[in-house]
Amino acid sequence: MSDAYIALEDGSVIEARCRAPGRTRGELVFTTAYTGYEESLTDPSYEEQVLTFSYPLIGNYGVREERFESDRVHPRAAVAREFTDDVAAWLSEAGVPAIDHLDTRELVTSIRERGAMKCGIAAGEDATPEAAKAELAECKSMSDHIDIGKRVTTVEHTLYEGGGEYSVALIDCGAKGSIISSLNERGADVHVLPYDASEADVQTVDPDVLFISNGPGDPVNFPNAQSLVETFTGELPIAGICLGQQIVARAFNGETEKMAFGHRGVNQPVKDVQTGQVIMTTQNHGYTVSDPGDLDVTQVNVNDDTAEGLASDDLRIITRQYHPEANPGPHDSLGFFDDVLGLVNKGTPVTAD
Numbered sequence: 130m131s132d133a134y135i136a137l138e139d140g141s142v143i144e145a146r147c148r149a150p151g152r153t154r155g156e157l158v159f160t161t162a163y164t165g166y167e168e169s170l171t172d173p174s175y176e177e178q179v180l181t182f183s184y185p186l187i188g189n190y191g192v193r194e195e196r197f198e199s200d201r202v203h204p205r206a207a208v209a210r211e212f213t214d215d216v217a218a219w220l221s222e223a224g225v226p227a228i229d230h231l232d233t234r235e236l237v238t239s240i241r242e243r244g245a246m247k248c249g250i251a252a253g254e255d256a257t258p259e260a261a262k263a264e265l266a267e268c269k270s271m272s273d274h275i276d277i278g279k280r281v282t283t284v285e286h287t288l289y290e291g292g293g294e295y296s297v298a299l300i301d302c303g304a305k306g307s308i309i310s311s312l313n314e315r316g317a318d319v320h321v322l323p324y325d326a327s328e329a330d331v332q333t334v335d336p337d338v339l340f341i342s343n344g345p346g347d348p349v350n351f352p353n354a355q356s357l358v359e360t361f362t363g364e365l366p367i368a369g370i371c372l373g374q375q376i377v378a379r380a381f382n383g384e385t386e387k388m389a390f391g392h393r394g395v396n397q398p399v400k401d402v403q404t405g406q407v408i409m410t411t412q413n414h415g416y417t418v419s420d421p422g423d424l425d426v427t428q429v430n431v432n433d434d435t436a437e438g439l440a441s442d443d444l445r446i447i448t449r450q451y452h453p454e455a456n457p458g459p460h461d462s463l464g465f466f467d468d469v470l471g472l473v474n475k476g477t478p479v480t481a482d
C-alpha cells in the first residue's frame with residue numbers, strides 16, 4: 130500500500146511515497162534545473178503550481194535560508210524521484226506536501242507530450258487515489274486565478290537601501306529577492322510597492338526607474354501593473370522581468386499566450402538578435418509574448434524562437450523573459466541590471482510630434 134497518490138488530468142493516478150503529508154492541487158509543471166531547489170521552492174512565480182524536479186536527487190547540499198528567494202515555500206506541492214530528509218523536513222514544517230519514489234522521467238515525458246496538466250495530490254497515512262482525484266476535481270486553471278497577485282505581493286511599501294545612487298520603484302507581482310539585491314548591489318535603492326499600487330504611490334517615491342517584477346499566473350490578471358506602465362511610458366525608464374516582460378508587452382498593444390509546458394530550467398539558450406551572441410539563461414514561465422506590439426524583439430530563444438528580450442530605445446524600455454538575476458543558474462545575463470540603470474542617465478526622450 131502506498132501512502133501518496135498524484136491524480137493527473139489525463140485520468141492516470143500514480144503511486145508515490147509521502148515525504149511531507151497533506152492534500153492539495155495545482156498546475157503540474159517541471160524544472161530541469163539540477164541545482165537551486167531552495168531558490169525554486171521559494172520563488173513566488175510557482176504559486177498555485179506543483180513543481181516536479183526532473184533531476185533525480187533533490188536536497189543533496191542541504192537547506193539554507195540565505196538561499197531563499199522569499200519568506201515562504203510557494204509551489205503547492207513538490208515532486209521528485211528522491212528528496213533528502215532535509216528537504217522533506219523543511220517541506221513538512223512548511224505544510225507543503227512532498228512526494229517521491231515515483232518515475233519522474235515518465236511524468237515529465239507526459240507533461241512534455243500533453244502540456245502542463247492540472248493535478249491533485251493526497252499524501253500521508255490516510256491517502257487514497259480517490260482523495261487525490263477529489264483534489265484534482267477542484268483544481269482551477271492558472272488563468273482562472275484572477276487574484277493571484279494579492280497572495281504574493283508585499284502588503285506595504287518597503288525600502289531596500291542600496292546606496293542611493295539610483296531609485297527604483299519595483300512593482301511587486303511576486304518578486305524574487307535576488308532582483309532586489311541585484312539592484313542594491315549596483316547602487317540602487319529599491320522601493321518595493323504592492324502590485325495594486327496607484328500612480329500617486331509611484332510618484333511619492335520619485336523613482337528613476339519603474340520596474341515590473343516576475344510573478345505567478347497569467348499576465349492578463351495584472352491590469353493595474355499594466356496601466357502603471359501605460360501611465361509612466363516616456364516619463365520614466367521601464368524594465369520588466371518574466372511576468373514583467375509580459376505585462377509591459379501587453380501595455381504596448383502586444384499579446385501573450387499560454388505555452389504547452391513552458392520553460393523551466395537553467396540552460397535555456399538565448400540569442401541576441403543584433404550581435405548573434407548566445408547566452409545561457411535561467412527560466413521559469415508558462416506564458417510567452419506572442420506579439421511584441423509596438424516594442425522591438427531584441428533577444429530570442431534558440432530552441433523555439435520565442436521572444437526573450439523586448440525594447441524601445443526611444444522610450445527607454447527594456448525587458449527580459451528569462452531571469453537575469455539567475456538564482457539558481459548561470460550568471461551570463463547579470464549585465465541586464467547595469468543596462469536598466471544605464472537608461473537613467475540617457476535623459477528624457479525627445480517626443481516626436
Ligand SMILES: NC(=O)CC[C@H](N)C(=O)O
Nearest residue numbers: 343344346371372415416
Ligand atoms: N517567472 C515568472 O515571472 C513567470 C511569469 C508567468 N507567471 C508565466 O508563467 O509565464
